[in-house]
Every structure is written in C-alpha cells, then in structure tokens.
Amino acid sequence: MNENQSNRRSFLKAGLTLSAATLVAPTMAIAEVAAEEEGFKIAVGPYIQTNFGDSMTILWLTNKNAAGWVEYGQQADQLNQKAYGKAELGLMQANSRLNAVTLKNLKPGLKYYYKIVSKEIKDFQPYKLTYGEMVNSSVEEFVNADVNKEEVSFLMLNDTHDRPESIPHLLGLVPEKKQDFIFFNGDIFDYQTDEKQIIDHMLQPCVNHFAKNTPFIYVRGNHETRGKFAREFPQYYMHVGHTAFTLGPVRFVILDTGEDKEDAHPVYAGIVNFDDYRAQQAEWLKSEINSKEFKKAPFRIVMMHIPPRFSGDAHGPKHCTELFEPLLNQGKVDLVLSGHTHKYMVHQPDKNLNHYPLIIGGGPKTGTRTITKIKADKNKVVVSMLDDSGKEVGAYTAFRK
Ligand SMILES: [Fe+2]
Numbered sequence: 001m002n003e004n005q006s007n008r009r010s011f012l013k014a015g016l017t018l019s020a021a022t023l024v025a026p027t028m029a030i031a032e033v034a035a036e037e038e039g040f041k042i043a044v045g046p047y048i049q050t051n052f053g054d055s056m057t058i059l060w061l062t063n064k065n066a067a068g069w070v071e072y073g074q075q076a077d078q079l080n081q082k083a084y085g086k087a088e089l090g091l092m093q094a095n096s097r098l099n100a101v102t103l104k105n106l107k108p109g110l111k112y113y114y115k116i117v118s119k120e121i122k123d124f125q126p127y128k129l130t131y132g133e134m135v136n137s138s139v140e141e142f143v144n145a146d147v148n149k150e151e152v153s154f155l156m157l158n159d160t161h162d163r164p165e166s167i168p169h170l171l172g173l174v175p176e177k178k179q180d181f182i183f184f185n186g187d188i189f190d191y192q193t194d195e196k197q198i199i200d201h202m203l204q205p206c207v208n209h210f211a212k213n214t215p216f217i218y219v220r221g222n223h224e225t226r227g228k229f230a231r232e233f234p235q236y237y238m239h240v241g242h243t244a245f246t247l248g249p250v251r252f253v254i255l256d257t258g259e260d261k262e263d264a265h266p267v268y269a270g271i272v273n274f275d276d277y278r279a280q281q282a283e284w285l286k287s288e289i290n291s292k293e294f295k296k297a298p299f300r301i302v303m304m305h306i307p308p309r310f311s312g313d314a315h316g317p318k319h320c321t322e323l324f325e326p327l328l329n330q331g332k333v334d335l336v337l338s339g340h341t342h343k344y345m346v347h348q349p350d351k352n353l354n355h356y357p358l359i360i361g362g363g364p365k366t367g368t369r370t371i372t373k374i375k376a377d378k379n380k381v382v383v384s385m386l387d388d389s390g391k392e393v394g395a396y397t398a399f400r401k
Pocket of ligand 1: 305341
C-alpha cells in the first residue's frame with residue numbers, strides 16, 4: 001500500500017468513527033474500506049454462454065481490477081491452451097473487474113476442461129504496472145454441443161422478478177439430466193439497480209446450480225430495461241438482445257420485445273426508443289425467416305418475453321402483435337415461448353390469429369411460478385410446463401409439418 005492509500009484508509013476509518021458518533025450514514029466510506037481490506041478474489045463465476053457452433057464464452061467478475069485469461073484443454077490435468085478476452089484496438093481486456101473470454105475453434109461433441117485465472121492490477125502507472133495476487137477457479141468442464149445432434153433439450157425460466165431462490169427451486173424440479181442450455185425469458189429482475197443485484201439475484205444462483213458447466217441464454221424482459229443500471233446491465237452477459245442460432249433440428253430465434261408502455265410515457269422520462277428498436281427487429285426477423293438456416297431447419301422456435309398476442313392492450317404488446325405476428329405466421333414457426341403475463345397458459349394455434357402454439361410461463365409468486373421443459377428431435381417438439389410443486393400445468397406436442 002502506498003502512502004496515499006494509507007492516508008486515505010486512515011481518513012476513511014476516521015470518517016467511520018465520526019459518522020457513527022454523529023449518525024451520518026457513511027455508506028460509501030464503509031463500502032470503500034471493506035473493498036480495500038478484502039483480499040483479491042473471484043466475485044462470481046465462471047458462468048458460460050454460447051450461441052453454439054465452435055465457441056464458448058466464459059465470463060466472471062473479480063472484486064478488484066485485474067487482467068485475466070482462461071486455461072483449457074481436453075484433459076483435466078492438461079490445460080495446455082490459453083485464451084484471453086477480446087482485444088480492442090490492440091489493447092487486451094484488462095484493468096477491469098469484468099471478464100469475458102471466448103474459446104474458439106472448439107470441436108463438436110467434445111468435452112473441454114477449463115479454469116479461469118485473474119491477476120490483480122494493484123497499481124497502474126503509465127510506465128509501470130504493478131500486479132498483485134493471482135487467483136484461479138477449480139477445473140470445470142463443459143461439452144461443446146454438436147450442432148448436428150439428433151436431439152436438443154432445454155429449460156425455460158421466466159419472470160422470477162428478483163427472487164433468486166426461484167432459480168434453484170424450479171431447476172430442482174427437473175430430474176438430473178443434462179440440458180443443452182437454460183433459457184431465461186426476461187424479467188429476472190424488477191429493475192436494474194447495481195452490480196450486486198445482478199450477482200445476488202441471478203449470476204450466483206446460476207453459478208451454484210449449473211452455469212459453470214451448462215450455458216445459459218438470456219433475453220431481456222421489459223423490467224430489465226428499467227432502473228439506473230439498465231445501461232450497464234448488458235455488459236454482464238454475452239448478449240441480452242435479439243439473436244438466432246441453430247442447434248440440432250431447431251432454428252432458434254430470440255426477439256427482445258422492449259418495454260410495455262409507450263415510449264412517451266412519463267416513467268421513461270424521454271430517454272427510451274423501443275418503437276424503433278422493435279421495428280429494426282421486425283426488419284431483422286424478415287431477413288431471418290428468408291435465411292437458408294431458418295428455411296431448412298426441421299423446427300423453428302421463437303422465444304420472446306412479451307408474447308406476440310394475449311397479453312393485454314398496452315402499447316408494447318399491441319406493437320408486438322402488429323409487427324411480429326404476421327412475420328411469425330409467414331415464417332410458419334412451430335412454437336413461440338413467452339412470459340410477461342404472470343399467468344401460465346397454453347394457447348392453441350388458430351388459423352385466424354396465431355398460426356403457431358404459444359406457450360406462456362407463469363411467475364413470480366409461489367404457486368404461479370413455472371419451469372418449462374422443451375425437447376425436440378427430427379419428428380416432434382415436446383413441451384411440458386411444470387408449476388413450482390412439480391405438477392404439469394401445460395403440455396404441447398408439435399409434429400413436423
Ligand atoms: Fe414482463
């Protein structure tokens with residue numbers, strides 16, 4: 001510790017004593033002293049995310065600024081490859097607490113072993129950088145899925161709304177079986193406040209339960225767009241917006257449905273533009289449904305937080321119906337999975353409205369929470385929705401058209 005740090009620490013400690021005596025809330029001072037005195041460590045992770053294919057992104061957070069990397073290989077005792085975070089303009093990812101390292105050129109169906117390593121940056125002078133302690137995780141493993149596999153199975157969670165205990169509870173209802181991924185279909189939070197909320201209410205329960213070994217995919221709900229930390233929130237994930245990928249017999253298309261109220265609503269204070277964002281996604285969806293990958297897949301599953309229909313007449317839901325439903329019908333999608341309404345429901349296909357089955361997961365309160373199991377092979381997609389007692393409350397089988 002240099003002289004400045006030492007003086008600062010004495011000052012902060014003095015501030016604490018004084019504050020306690022004068023009843024001035026010393027929130028910042030306590031947090032800063034705690035951070036200074038805490039040893040260097042991994043704050044949360046590793047957690048893995050992918051769009052499938054030949055790469056896997058490994059993310060973690062340290063409690064202080066650091067430089068980090070991933071050591072990996074095909075045998076647990078031979079982690080003979082090393083990968084770093086993405087370099088921007090020649091500068092490697094460093095001097096940050098956030099880490100995202102993508103392992104590339106992975107082979108289909110193979111198991112990989114890995115560990116994360118971080119080295120604290122104690123002092124960053126222009127011409128002299130001083131490293132501190134080095135920490136690493138235990139050796140973890142994952143299977144890089146073969147995109148040509150015969151079957152795909154995954155679980156959907158939605159609308160847990162800042163109830164971290166729902167994540168292990170609901171996942172615990174599905175007997176141990178390796179899933180290809182876990183899908184979070186939005187509103188995992190009420191609104192974004194800070195990093196601690198992201199760690200405590202999602203990342204840590206995921207890491208404890210599955211995320212070191214099984215990837216998750218996440219799309220925002222309307223609640224994730226709210227709060228003072230909403231603009232920082234996406235950097236904790238590989239992506240939280242729209243995307244598409246193929247795994248086994250399924251083309252997956254994920255849409256970010258944005259907010260539920262009109263952009264001009266006073267609660268958004270003039271700083272959102274979801275109408276444009278949804279319109280851009282409709283353009284993107286148009287090109288997606290005309291793509292070779294979409295057309296040739298035996299099944300097409302669309303996942304979006306606000307359902308394309310049946311979620312009331314607020315502006316966002318109506319805009320989703322107007323923009324997305326004609327394209328979903330035109331693309332002949334086989335299944336749409338949503339959340340948002342907090343009432344689980346299976347909507348049958350209707351030749352005048354939604355031509356596809358629409359399955360909406362429930363939440364967030366006890367008795368209304370659901371976990372949805374989806375399994376697809378070349379002939380059928382089987383959906384089974386369980387409530388939080390493990391009872392099946394919705395089911396659907398879609399056969400190949
Ligand atoms: Fe919602």
